[in-house]
Amino acid sequence: MKTEVQPKYYDAKVSCVCGNTFTTGSTKPEIKVEICAACHPFYTGQQKIVDSEGRVERFMRKYKKKED
Numbered sequence: 145m146k147t148e149v150q151p152k153y154y155d156a157k158v159s160c161v162c163g164n165t166f167t168t169g170s171t172k173p174e175i176k177v178e179i180c181a182a183c184h185p186f187y188t189g190q191q192k193i194v195d196s197e198g199r200v201e202r203f204m205r206k207y208k209k210k211e212d
Contacts, residue, residue, distance in 0.1 A: 151171040152171065153169060153170075153171060155167050155168075156168055156169065156172055156173055156174060156175050157173070157174050157175070158175045158180075159174075159176055159177070160176075160177050160178070160179065160182065160183060161177070161178050162180065162182060162183040164180050164182040164183065
């Protein structure tokens with residue numbers, strides 16, 4: 145492996161807007177993100193399905209399991 149071709153690898157400090165910080169490996173020494181696993185609605189369990197046109201209900205009716 146050519147050493148002069150490979151990028152420098154850092155222990156990067158990742159900081160989120162919510163205040164959560166953690167470290168990971170990256171080619172950048174510092175990473176700033178807008179959303180992380182600590183504040184993302186899917187991972188916190190606060191996700192809500194907004195369905196104003198009834199699409200989810202129509203899908204569930206169409207593909208619901210038929211009882212034998």
